[in-house]
Amino acid sequence: MKARGNFASKLGIILATAGSAVGLGNVWRFPFMAGHNGGAAFIVLYFGCILLLGIPGMVSEFIIGRHSQSNAARAYYEISGGQRRWRLVGYLGILTSTIILGFYAVVAGWCLQYLFASLMGHLSGDADYVLHYFQSFSSHPWKPVLWAVAFILITHLVIVRGVQNGIERASKLLMPLLLVLLVLIVIASCSLPGAMAGVEFLLKPDFSKVSGGVLLEALGQAFFSLSLGTACLCTYASYFSRDTNLLKSAGQIAFLDTFIAILSGLMIFPAAFSVGVEPDAGPSLIFITLPNVFQQAFGHLPLLGYVIGILFYALLVFAALTSTISMHEISTAFFAEELNLQRKKAAWIETLVCILLAIGCSLSVGAVDSLTLFGQSLMDFCDMLTAQIMLPLGAFLTSLFIGWVVDQRLVHDELTNQGTVAEGLFRAYQFSVRYIVPLCILLIFLHQFGVL
Ligand code: PHE
Numbered sequence: 001m002k003a004r005g006n007f008a009s010k011l012g013i014i015l016a017t018a019g020s021a022v023g024l025g026n027v028w029r030f031p032f033m034a035g036h037n038g039g040a041a042f043i044v045l046y047f048g049c050i051l052l053l054g055i056p057g058m059v060s061e062f063i064i065g066r067h068s069q070s071n072a073a074r075a076y077y078e079i080s081g082g083q084r085r086w087r088l089v090g091y092l093g094i095l096t097s098t099i100i101l102g103f104y105a106v107v108a109g110w111c112l113q114y115l116f117a118s119l120m121g122h123l124s125g126d127a128d129y130v131l132h133y134f135q136s137f138s139s140h141p142w143k144p145v146l147w148a149v150a151f152i153l154i155t156h157l158v159i160v161r162g163v164q165n166g167i168e169r170a171s172k173l174l175m176p177l178l179l180v181l182l183v184l185i186v187i188a189s190c191s192l193p194g195a196m197a198g199v200e201f202l203l204k205p206d207f208s209k210v211s212g213g214v215l216l217e218a219l220g221q222a223f224f225s226l227s228l229g230t231a232c233l234c235t236y237a238s239y240f241s242r243d244t245n246l247l248k249s250a251g252q253i254a255f256l257d258t259f260i261a262i263l264s265g266l267m268i269f270p271a272a273f274s275v276g277v278e279p280d281a282g283p284s285l286i287f288i289t290l291p292n293v294f295q296q297a298f299g300h301l302p303l304l305g306y307v308i309g310i311l312f313y314a315l316l317v318f319a320a321l322t323s324t325i326s327m328h329e330i331s332t333a334f335f336a337e338e339l340n341l342q343r344k345k346a347a348w349i350e351t352l353v354c355i356l357l358a359i360g361c362s363l364s365v366g367a368v369d370s371l372t373l374f375g376q377s378l379m380d381f382c383d384m385l386t387a388q389i390m391l392p393l394g395a396f397l398t399s400l401f402i403g404w405v406v407d408q409r410l411v412h413d414e415l416t417n418q419g420t421v422a423e424g425l426f427r428a429y430q431f432s433v434r435y436i437v438p439l440c441i442l443l444i445f446l447h448q449f450g451v452l
Contacts, residue, residue: 012171014244014253018252019171019325020227022175022256022260022323024323025221025225026225026260026264027260027264028283029225032282034046034269036280037209037218040203041206042210042217046221052432054226055250056432056436057437058226060401061232061398062250062414063079063414064234065236066237066238066242066414067410070238071330071338072234072330073334076090079410086401090234090334092231093394095390096386096390097331099390101155102356105148106361107283108151110287111316112147115310119310124291127277130288131288138366139366145362148362152358159325159343160347181312182260182263185308189274189293189297191297192271192296198268198269198271198273198274198279215444216444220387224387229392230330235329238333242417247415272285283365290309335350360378361377363378364379392444392445399441400438403435403437
């Protein structure tokens with residue numbers, strides 16, 4: 001078997017897993033999902049999904065990955081004691097992460113372009129100008145396509161170079177920096193005139209907006225943000241060491257991830273309300289509100305606004321990169337090990353497929369608006385298909401698998417690290433993966449598809 005990418009330290013792999021979770025899902029997708037679904041009520045449901053379904057789901061993937069120390073498909077097969085059909089769940093994860101990478105790269109490409117534009121000072125102007133800038137850039141026939149392809153190629157480069165030192169070291173420095181900057185921008189955004197309406201939107205739940213569809217979107221967003229249901233966590237856990245406490249790691253990563261999502265909400269909505277952008281503006285939300293924050297909040301200190309703008313997009317690009325690397329790694333590890341290919345060749349297969357998909361997605365929201373599937377742009381369709389169907393399905397099957405198929409002594413030993421973690425936690429986890437997680441996901445599905 002070929003060697004896989006390695007991480008130099010224990011902290012490194014946990015940071016890399018947090019890096020996979022924290023990304024555009026928090027800063028870009030969470031705010032527009034919350035905005036689209038009425039704000040605070042959505043966030044309450046989102047918390048519920050993280051706690052009740054997300055954390056047990058993460059632990060399940062960790063157990064499968066760490067126990068089998070191999071790529072996703074093989075991991076499911078081995079831990080089931082050699083039942084071939086469970087490989088399918090691994091394949092599902094590989095397919096899901098490939099589709100996600102296809103459309104995620106488009107948004108990551110927009111961030112790259114915004115980094116470039118803020119460096120050149122192109123984002124300064126009034127609110128109308130900023131709106132127009134986004135519209136004309138995203139519908140340009142080839143520019144956004146090139147940025148998306150560039151982003152995938154950067155991911156490719158990191159993947160073939162190995163995931164070691166560079167990414168690890170950069171994560172240790174840049175993740176805390178991202179946090180500090182977010183807090184700073186939250187303060188700036190909340191100080192804009194009329195900003196309190198945005199804070200209220202985030203904190204005062206209006207449960208009359210809640211429906212089965214909103215619940216499914218909260219579930220999809222929770223899984224998307226935790227990188228759950230794509231076998232990504234399983235692949236990364238295959239590099240965990242024996243004494244990593246799986247439950248504690250899952251809890252810490254989920255907490256950090258949720259904290260960053262909430263900060264992002266507090267960064268976007270006060271600004272959106274202040275400049276009069278509708279909170280349900282959709283995927284363009286952060287691209288049309290943030291440049292306004294950088295200019296208006298720092299109007300009296302333009303140089304500071306300029307520097308913060310650049311730093312912000314640079315950190316966003318970095319946060320997106322640590323996520324795209326994790327999506328890419330799932331398939332690269334799989335192709336390298338199962339087809340017995342060199343890591344480099346394996347990586348190219350994934351890169352080329354993702355480039356094709358990204359070109360289609362990018363064109364579908366810009367130059368070629370006839371690129372639709374079931375009445376949605378290809379980009380929105382891929383987003384909906386993965387977040388609302390494939391991720392919950394992956395987590396549902398994984399939960400049943402670990403609760404009912406895998407040898408429970410093995411699950412016990414992995415979760416308790418050979419008896420060093422409290423027994424009661426194992427019981428609670430077992431109950432949750434056997435009953436709570438599969439039943440909740442099933443009910444949400446049935447409700448959404450009109451059966452209940
Ligand atoms: N969790 C990542 C984010 O929030 C996205 C992601 C999804 C990464 C699935 C890996 C797998 O941006």
